[in-house]
């Protein structure tokens with residue numbers, strides 16, 4: 201591909217959620233602080249929403265790296281399970297082995313583990329990504345997990361991560377019980393206009409770009425196209441590098457960017 205041509209060690213604009221490429225934008229930093237605060241203060245249920253491609257999954261993975269290693273954690277990326285299977289996935293992620301996985305056994309074992317964790321001054325965190333896809337029954341199961349508490353403290357911190365529809369879903373009258381328990385909530389907005397250039401150069405630099413540069417006037421168009429959504433920035437910039445390679449240009453200018461935008465429309 202174009203990697204060698206530009207002197208790149210790796211593809212700078214992959215669309216996987218890679219924590220090594222994490223750019224600390226203003227909003228991403230705020231989101232991370234909100235999540236860490238909610239965990240530290242044992243807030244119970246925490247909500248993180250954002251449009252597709254704004255970096256929610258990336259943030260979940262960064263969060264796992266920031267959480268003290270002794271904390272128990274479980275990250276559910278695609279919650280397409282029945283409520284009982286969801287419970288089992290959590291139990292297994294927390295390292296609990298059981299003879300029988302009946303609901304009662306699982307809840308009992310989980311409660312024990314959470315109590316021990318709490319008594320050891322540690323904490324337990326469950327992160328559920330794509331939570332906009334959770335059914336009301338699954339959400340109810342999650343609410344029951346958040347009932348595991350001492351008189352004063354929540355034993356399990358639950359982070360629900362999802363697209364903006366998740367907020368609408370939680371607005372349903374039948375889900376008001378879980379909604380009332382959300383005590384920390386953050387909606388992640390895309391990158392600010394002036395962050396786009398920094399973001400692109402940050403990713404290029406990490407990928408070891410020696411022989412490639414985006415001209416300054418590109419960023420206006422990149423922002424206009426992406427509205428600051430990292431996934432769209434990545435798709436466009438990847439396309440631009442490919443086009444530059446095809447045209448033998450190591451300097452990406454705004455004409456090339458505009459051409460790529462036309463192609464992507």
Ligand SMILES: Nc1ncnc2c1ncn2[C@@H]1O[C@H](COP(=O)(O)OP(=O)(O)O)[C@@H](O)[C@H]1O
Pocket residue numbers: 213214215216217218221222223224225228250251252253254255256257258259430431434
């Ligand atoms: N803060 C960030 N730093 C670096 N890359 C990011 C950041 N936010 C998003 N991305 C990139 O954008 C793409 C989409 O991110 P992702 O976490 O999958 O978004 P979401 O889960 O919100 O749909 C990925 O390629 C990811 O690497």
Ligand SMILES: [Mg+2]
Pocket residue numbers: 256257258329
């Ligand atoms: Mg995601």
